[in-house]
Amino acid sequence: MTAMKFEYAPAPESRSTAAIASSHGLFIDGEFRPAAGGKVFKSIAPASEEVLSEVAHAGADDVHAAVEAARRAFPRWSGLPGAERAKYLFRIARLIQERSRELAVLESLDNGKPIRESRDVDLPLVAAHFFYYAGWADKLPHAGFGPDPKPLGVAGQVIPWNFPLLMLAWKIAPALATGNTVVLKPAETTPLTALRFAEICRQAALPPGVVNIVTGDGTAGAALVEHPGVDKIAFTGSTGVGRRIARTVAGTRKKLTLELGGKAANIVFDDAPLDQAVEGIVNGIFFNQGHVCCAGSRLLVQESVAEELLGALKRRMATLRVGDPLDKNTDVGAINSAAQLARIRELADAGSAEGAERWSPPCELPADGYWFPPTLFTGVTQAHRIAREEIFGPVLSVLTFRTPEEAVAKANNTPYGLSAGIWTEKGSRILWLAGQLRAGVVWSNTFNKFDPTSPFGGYQESGYGREGGRHGLGAYLDV
Amino acid sequence: MSDPMSDSMSDSMSDSMSDPMSDPTSEQPHTPERTDGSAMPKPEHATPLAVLKTYKLFIGGAFPRSESGRVYEVTDPQGNWLANAPLASRKDARDAVAAARKAFPRWSGATAYNRGQVLYRVAELLQGRRDQFRAEVAAAEGLSKAQARAAVEAAVDRWVWYAGWTDKVTQIAGSSNPVAGPYFNLSSPEPTGVVAVLAPQDSSLLGLVSVLAPVLAGGNTAVLVAGERTPLPALSLAEVLATSDVPAGVVNVLSGRTAELGPPLAAHQDVNAIDLTGAADPALAAELEATAAENLKRVRRPAVDAEDWTADPGTSRLLAFLETKTVWHPMGV
Numbered sequence: 001m002t003a004m005k006f007e008y009a010p011a012p013e014s015r016s017t018a019a020i021a022s023s024h025g026l027f028i029d030g031e032f033r034p035a036a037g038g039k040v041f042k043s044i045a046p047a048s049e050e051v052l053s054e055v056a057h058a059g060a061d062d063v064h065a066a067v068e069a070a071r072r073a074f075p076r077w078s079g080l081p082g083a084e085r086a087k088y089l090f091r092i093a094r095l096i097q098e099r100s101r102e103l104a105v106l107e108s109l110d111n112g113k114p115i116r117e118s119r120d121v122d123l124p125l126v127a128a129h130f131f132y133y134a135g136w137a138d139k140l141p142h143a144g145f146g147p148d149p150k151p152l153g154v155a156g157q158v159i160p161w162n163f164p165l166l167m168l169a170w171k172i173a174p175a176l177a178t179g180n181t182v183v184l185k186p187a188e189t190t191p192l193t194a195l196r197f198a199e200i201c202r203q204a205a206l207p208p209g210v211v212n213i214v215t216g217d218g219t220a221g222a223a224l225v226e227h228p229g230v231d232k233i234a235f236t237g238s239t240g241v242g243r244r245i246a247r248t249v250a251g252t253r254k255k256l257t258l259e260l261g262g263k264a265a266n267i268v269f270d271d272a273p274l275d276q277a278v279e280g281i282v283n284g285i286f287f288n289q290g291h292v293c294c295a296g297s298r299l300l301v302q303e304s305v306a307e308e309l310l311g312a313l314k315r316r317m318a319t320l321r322v323g324d325p326l327d328k329n330t331d332v333g334a335i336n337s338a339a340q341l342a343r344i345r346e347l348a349d350a351g352s353a354e355g356a357e358r359w360s361p362p363c364e365l366p367a368d369g370y371w372f373p374p375t376l377f378t379g380v381t382q383a384h385r386i387a388r389e390e391i392f393g394p395v396l397s398v399l400t401f402r403t404p405e406e407a408v409a410k411a412n413n414t415p416y417g418l419s420a421g422i423w424t425e426k427g428s429r430i431l432w433l434a435g436q437l438r439a440g441v442v443w444s445n446t447f448n449k450f451d452p453t454s455p456f457g458g459y460q461e462s463g464y465g466r467e468g469g470r471h472g473l474g475a476y477l478d479v
Numbered sequence: 480m481s482d483p484m485s486d487s488m489s490d491s492m493s494d495s496m497s498d499p500m501s502d503p504t505s506e507q508p509h510t511p512e513r514t515d516g517s518a519m520p521k522p523e524h525a526t527p528l529a530v531l532k533t534y535k536l537f538i539g540g541a542f543p544r545s546e547s548g549r550v551y552e553v554t555d556p557q558g559n560w561l562a563n564a565p566l567a568s569r570k571d572a573r574d575a576v577a578a579a580r581k582a583f584p585r586w587s588g589a590t591a592y593n594r595g596q597v598l599y600r601v602a603e604l605l606q607g608r609r610d611q612f613r614a615e616v617a618a619a620e621g622l623s624k625a626q627a628r629a630a631v632e633a634a635v636d637r638w639v640w641y642a643g644w645t646d647k648v649t650q651i652a653g654s655s656n657p658v659a660g661p662y663f664n665l666s667s668p669e670p671t672g673v674v675a676v677l678a679p680q681d682s683s684l685l686g687l688v689s690v691l692a693p694v695l696a697g698g699n700t701a702v703l704v705a706g707e708r709t710p711l712p713a714l715s716l717a718e719v720l721a722t723s724d725v726p727a728g729v730v731n732v733l734s735g736r737t738a739e740l741g742p743p744l745a746a747h748q749d750v751n752a753i754d755l756t757g758a759a760d761p762a763l764a765a766e767l768e769a770t771a772a773e774n775l776k777r778v779r780r781p782a783v784d785a786e787d788w789t790a791d792p793g794t795s796r797l798l799a800f801l802e803t804k805t806v807w808h809p810m811g812v
Contacts, residue, residue, distance in 0.1 A: 128659065144651065239775070246772030251765025253783070258775065415774065434806045442806045451658035455666050455805050460751065461775045466803050469656055471666065479795065 008321065011328040013115045018105035020192065023054040026062055026215060027198035029069035030208025036061040041216070043191055046112035047325050047334035047369040055191050058214035063183070063223040066212035070154040070181040071229055073209030078151045078179035082138030089134030089176060091204040096127040099200065103193055107165055108325040110192040112334030112370070113288050115326050125450055126169040129468075132452035133173035136473060140178065143470055149477040151179035152255055153231035156224040158245075159194075160237045161187035161336050162291040162392075167236050168194050170467045172211060173452075178476040180232065183212045185224050189337045191215040222248075230254060234475065236293070239390075239416070239461050257465025257475045259293065259457055261390040262418030264439065265411035266296030266447065269404075270305045272423035276445065278312045281396070284421060284447040286320060286332055286374050290394040291340070293462070294419035296447055298387060299376075299398045300407050306400050310378065317374050318361035332394060335370040344372050344393035351377045351386035356397070382413055390416070404429065408436045417459030421447045440466070534710070536565050536734065537717030539578030540727020546570050551735070553711060556621035564710045567735035569743040572702065575731035576747050579673045579700040582728030587670045587698040591646035597724045598645065598696060602638035604719045609635070612684055612712060619683040619709035633789055634688040640792065641692035648697065648797055656805070663808040668801040670698035671777055675744035677737055677757030683709035685788045687716065690756050693796035695729065699752075702731045702744060706757060710734035738763055745770040752777035752800050756786075 023040070025032035034040075039057040044050060058066070077085070096103065103126075104118040111118075141147050155175045159167035164186060175182045186194035194213050201211050214220055218241070225233055225248050232255045235245050239260040249256050266284050268277045284296025301309050325333035335341040352358050356377040365371040376396040380387050386397045401407040411420055420439040422430050430444045440458045443449060450456065455471040457463060465475045534553075535542040549566035565571075586594070605612065609631050617627035652668040674694045679686035683706050694701045705713030717732040733740055737757055745753055745767040753771050758764035758781055768778050779799045 243772050243775065246775060247769045250768035250772065250778075251761065253780075260775070430808070434804075440802060440804055442804065444806065444808050446662070446807055446809050449658075449660070449662065449807055451656065451660070451664070453656040454658050454664050454807070455654075455656070455803050457803065459671070459802050463775060464777050469666065470654055471803055 008329045010324075012324065013105055013108075013119075013326045013328060015105060015109070015326065017102045018109065020053050020106070020109075024056060024191070024195045024215070026056045026058055026066070027195060027201075027211070027213040028062065028066045029072075029212065030202065032198070035059055036065070041188065043110055043189065045109050045369070046189070046336050047366070049368055052110060053192060055195070055215050058185075058216040058220040058223075060223045063214055063220060063227060066183045066214050067154055067156070067224070067227050067229040069209035069212050070183050073207055074153055074181045077176075077181050077207060077210050080179075082140060085177065085179065086134045086137035088204055088206055089130050089137060089173065092200060092206070093127050093130035093134060095200045095203055096123070096130060099196075100124075100127065103165060103196060105326065106196060107193050108333070110190050111161060111164055112325050112336050114330040114333045115328055116330065117288060122163060122166050125452070126165050129166070129169040129452040130173045133177040133472075136174075137177040140473070140477075143473050145474060145477050145479045149178070149479060152476060152478055153180060154229060155180045155182045155232040155234060155476060156227065156230040157182055157184045157234045158221040158224065158237065159184065159186055161190040162288060162293070164190040165193040165197065168197060170236070171234050174467070174472045175234075175476050176210065178473055180476050181210045183214060183224055183230070185214050185216065185221045188215075188217040225249065232256075232476065234465075235259070239463075242463055255475070257457075257467070258463035259465070259467060260418075260461065260463035261392075261416055262293045262295070262458065262462050263298060263388065263390055263414045263416045264294055264296045264419040264421065265298045265300050265407075265437075266421035267300045267401075267407050267411060267423065267433070268302060268305070268309060269424035269426070269429070270302045271425045272305075272445075273425065274305065274309055274312055277309065277423040278316050280421065280423060280445070280447045281313055282316055282320070285396045286394050287448050289332055289335055289372070291336060291392055292448065293390075294441060294448065295392075296419075296421050297391060297395070297397060298411075299396055300401050300410055301398065302407075303400045303402050306398075310398065313376070314359065314361070317376070320361070320363075320374050322363055322371065322373060323366055332374060335372050335393065338370055340392065341370040341372060344391055344395060347386055347389060347391045348375060348395055351380070351384060351395075351397070354384045354386075356380045356384055356386060382410060388414065404433065408433065412436075412438050415461040418457075418462035419443065532562070534562050534564050534714045534734070536567055536571060537714070537721065537730070537732040538571065538575045539581070539731065540721060542717070542721070545735070546574070553708070555618045561618055562711055564714065564734040567733040567740060569739070571733055572740050572743045573747065575702040575733055576673060576675075576744070576749055578728035578731050579702050580749055582700045582726055583670075583672060585726060586700055586729045589698075591649065594696065594698065595642050595645035598638060598642035598692065601719060601723045601725060602635050602642060604723050605631075605638060605716075606635050608715075608719060611715065615712045615715055616684045619711055630682070630685045634685045637685065637688045637792065638692055641696040641797070644693075644696045644794075644797055648794070648801070651794070652798055652801060652803070658807075661810045663810055664805065666803050666805040668697070668798070669804050671800050671802050672699060672751030673749060674699045674701050674800050675747070675750050675753040676701050676703045677741055677753070677755055678703055678706050678713060679756050679786065679788070680706045680708065680737070680759050681785065682706075682788045684712040684716070686756075686786070687713050689788050689792055690754055690796065691730065693792070694754070694800055695725075697797055697801050699800050700729045702750070703733065704737055704740045704744070704757060705732060705734045707735070707737045741767050742770060745776070746773065748774050750776060752779070754779040754799070755781050757781075
């Protein structure tokens, strides 16, 4: 009897819900405007290399105008009763829900992530984040920061390309709830959903200047970080850039929070439910193409079950569907940019060169766009670059351990400390291990879960400060 | 620490404390030197000659001189010589960091109740040596007897305040998070690790205790740089710590130039955080903050205005050196 073969028919999401203008301006003081110098850049779809739109590139003058607009808007916005600020944020949350399909399609086009994720993970979390912080705006005296906590002023926020709209929500929602005004700089490769969010601010009748969005490359971000009119910097991105920002604000009174890179250990014990663990490992490293700062990029598996687990993991990886981000059956989308693809290739090649064994399932990649197959390395040692450096792609490094103590030592052997995973049926071991791991988020028998009520942020070189929950308010209050 | 009852009931962590006598770098007996001339046996003839104290560093539970062999003159505000204090070197600073790192697992892993009792005992011992500290603080800062008495009493009270925080800070800084899914989700504060503390230049004991005690209460270990012109109360506090139940290496005390010791501590890759309170020169504070960025140290900047060390300290120093860890557990049958 021959095996039955079930092929998936293409199931593309319609692009018609997300019409894209051929050019986009900066959003400053409630209006869209071209860059003062007239400079533009192109935002492309990484899955096809199609140009999606031309976007204004902010120069120092534009950043200055945005900061000035935010400064002018600050007294009135911070002076509003908290209940009024709350209602603006609730409006924004509802408008995001109404337009969530449009935003999900736009996000998948501009970023390359599967529509299944932008639709089912990113957008619901974006709306939830605004809804959560909306409710805090009139309850700040009860938040544990004193009877009358004050906003800082103008928040300069620089966000990455891996979760463009979700990172915007993590930054803007708590800043506005606490009475700050903001200037946000989206990533160069993914500016479109932030500019669509600016339209939502207008629909919500948010006062001009409360939210300003300046698009451009790292020079625009640097101008924002350096601007003397900014009171607070919030950055999510690489540890290298985070370090430069920390140096830049040294000696100023600017408050700083940083959410940087990671090299999370995902630790599987011999008593773990292996099928669940395999799903967790796959979700941990292949979710969002591995473009996740908290990705479970180091699999630490107990030696006695390593062979069995790796067999099951490879079988599961062979079923991953890599391709069109807008196809509802796609599991792994496009790599966000040519530069990131080059970085992933370089580190994967280093893995092979240093002696680790590379494996990918048979996998047909589209001809156009930026693609990298789901990949795992076995025989990895702690000294290998692929065990130490953040790859930020769909590449898993597998190491083994014998005892729980060895698992702790290996998991903590990194300058990062953002997240970790534990897979075991033994509750006492989970609690013991969770206490030993030097990481800001620990997922036990699950991975890559996020929620607006749950504080997120790292130890050590993964940055400082927390986003989400009551803790996330502290980053935007004078405490 | 294997018996939970004895652990929770004991205020001693000395069961496996390293013995300073066994440390070849220490030439001190375990009991501190006497600093009070009047307590010495009196000879038959009049005006007995006081026995002066050699002030030393405190690293890993031992009292070494600076490895550099250097000292500097410490005077009162009028310029009268008080003592030669060790002029600690970069190497001393690195040794202190190594000792603090070694002490971190045990101190951070102790129960909060245990840490509270150990810190409370420091207050008890400080109280017992209050006369010595009054004299040292008065000489260091040029205070009247009454002012010095008030400063020492406030310093004792501050230890007590922070000792009581050890088993409460988790409850004010942690949270149970109602996530939208079948998960039990809990956030708890944890110590950040080794903290370098540049003690204030204007308050030799009260200010010192106000910056050190919150670091320890949170479960961190510390490398303390004493106020440059007034290091003697800090070096004597080390003697209190050595005879209390604070394990060796949890606190390490250096005296010397803040501008010389700050940079190696700010640059050290095994230091997790730095308190710049004592970096009184804004240019130095900015330089140290920029240096600390290399491994993303948590930085507590110096206050803009002079700090009032007698004011309610609040929780900001306690919370500045804590991380928040959030743990997710699925719920199900």
